[in-house]
Amino acid sequence: MKFDFNKIPNFFLGKYYSIFLLCVLISVICFVMYVWFERGYVTIDQGLSILVVFMLNLSQIPYWKEYFKK
Numbered sequence: 001m002k003f004d005f006n007k008i009p010n011f012f013l014g015k016y017y018s019i020f021l022l023c024v025l026i027s028v029i030c031f032v033m034y035v036w037f038e039r040g041y042v043t044i045d046q047g048l049s050i051l052v053v054f055m056l057n058l059s060q061i062p063y064w065k066e067y068f069k070k
Contacts, residue, residue, distance in 0.1 A: 021057050
């Protein structure tokens, strides 16, 4: 069964939302790296926060496909 991307609201595939999620991913990765170098370890919830934000960014693949086709 193929997923129909036309049923996704435009807000979730829009330019500002995609760039916002990309900025959030970069900031979360930078924060976790800072914690890693400062304390020497990262807790489970900090590692899972990267996973959650990364999974949210995966929902933006159709937008980035269209963006790079131009």
